[in-house]
Amino acid sequence: xxxxxxxxxxxxxxxxxxxxxxxxxxxxxxxxxxxxxxxxxxxxxxxxxxxxxxxxxxxxx
Numbered sequence: 001x002x003x004x005x006x007x008x009x010x011x012x013x014x015x016x017x018x019x020x021x022x023x024x025x026x027x028x029x030x031x032x033x034x035x036x037x038x039x040x041x042x043x044x045x046x047x048x049x050x051x052x053x054x055x056x057x058x059x060x061x
Contacts, residue, residue, distance in 0.1 A: 004057030008050045012043065 019039060 004054045007057075008054055012046075012050065016043065 016039060020036075
């Protein structure tokens with residue numbers, strides 16, 4: 001279970017960094033605050049999905 005949790009955290013962090021980098025390259029008027037706010041909402045909404053993945057991984061292991 002620890003391994004699955006670590007994997008979820010690493011994947012989420014990488015996804016966050018890649019999304020921010022993609023947003024910077026696509027927007028002329030990039031706003032850190034607006035982008036971070038939007039991404040925060042997305043990750044809060046996706047948190048239950050991460051929890052389900054961890055639970056399923058724990059059951060499979």
